Amino acid sequence: xxxxxxxxxxxxxxxxxxxxxxxxxxxxxxxxxxxxxxxxxxxxxxxxxxxxxxxxxxxxxxxxxxxxxxxxxxxxxxxxxxxxxxxxxxxxxxxxxxxxxxxxxxxxxxxxxxxxxxxxxxxxxxxxxxxxxxxxxxxxxxxxxxxxxxxxxxxxxxxxxxxxxxxxxxxxxxxxxxxxxxxxxxxxxxxxxxxxxxxxxxxxxxxxxxxxxxxxxxxxxxxxxxxxxxxxxxxxxxxxxxxxxxxxxxxxxxxxxxxxxxxxxxxxxxxxxxxxxxxxxxxxxxxxxxxxxxxxxxxxxxxxxxxxxxxxx
Ligand SMILES: [Zn+2]
Numbered sequence: 001x002x003x004x005x006x007x008x009x010x011x012x013x014x015x016x017x018x019x020x021x022x023x024x025x026x027x028x029x030x031x032x033x034x035x036x037x038x039x040x041x042x043x044x045x046x047x048x049x050x051x052x053x054x055x056x057x058x059x060x061x062x063x064x065x066x067x068x069x070x071x072x073x074x075x076x077x078x079x080x081x082x083x084x085x086x087x088x089x090x091x092x093x094x095x096x097x098x099x100x101x102x103x104x105x106x107x108x109x110x111x112x113x114x115x116x117x118x119x120x121x122x123x124x125x126x127x128x129x130x131x132x133x134x135x136x137x138x139x140x141x142x143x144x145x146x147x148x149x150x151x152x153x154x155x156x157x158x159x160x161x162x163x164x165x166x167x168x169x170x171x172x173x174x175x176x177x178x179x180x181x182x183x184x185x186x187x188x189x190x191x192x193x194x195x196x197x198x199x200x201x202x203x204x205x206x207x208x209x210x211x212x213x214x215x216x217x218x219x220x221x222x223x224x225x226x227x228x229x230x231x232x233x234x235x236x237x238x239x240x241x242x243x244x245x246x247x248x249x250x251x252x253x254x255x256x257x258x259x260x261x262x263x264x265x266x267x268x269x270x271x272x273x274x275x276x277x278x279x280x281x282x283x284x285x286x287x288x289x290x291x292x293x294x295x296x297x298x299x300x301x302x303x304x305x306x307x308x309x310x311x312x313x
Contacts (some may be wrong), residue, residue, distance in 0.1 A: 009082025021197030064306030073158030118145030234269025256291025
């Protein structure tokens, strides 16, 4: 059994995950708003305490912690964009202390949400059976992770595969990260909506959805600016996916996250543009598919990352 904890900007979830991926004692708390660092952690401690009340607690052998980023797994710290009270917060050590308090001094692994999602998709999802895969989350930001030689490759600080901040337009617009023309600055939900509005698109209903979901609905209806916004995002993603495949010979890219739920509105332009960028013989078979795991991907990912990174536990 693996203790899994998933920390996001809106909720903190926990579960005991069986070796086949099924979950027991699943629990969640809203992420506290307006609390200080310890106040936010109190919700994590409650989740751990509830898991510790399970009759299966004594069967746990490891703990996986997935968190919204940025993360620094070399220090065990997180600074989630949506949890302002946590900057360089030592979440791994604090959770280890809670586990010990409940009689379970387990080895732990901390993974960013993109890396955790990658572990989940490789274990039970769309990247299953692929020895080399890129997995991505396209939502308000763009994150990702890599499977290389059937192993999760988080890198020294847990940030390998951070595809949102590789440049696909070397003289493009400045990105929040300080670089230019990053994938995230073109293909995130935030960027899609911003670009569409800058080109004059507005929701048909003045009180309608002006987010990427609204742009996706308009694109499905054939609205030209909305179609162009998704085409541009798809092209940026295709260039980044092809670059990754050319660099490390990934043969599949799995895409999850809120923007990916728009289905072919996003995937059709990615696949159409992929042929322009994935040109060498060894990447021509590259496939791009939707993520297969839904709501519990964060918990599954935390457990999968722990199992992959703590062999022998
Ligand atoms: Zn950037």
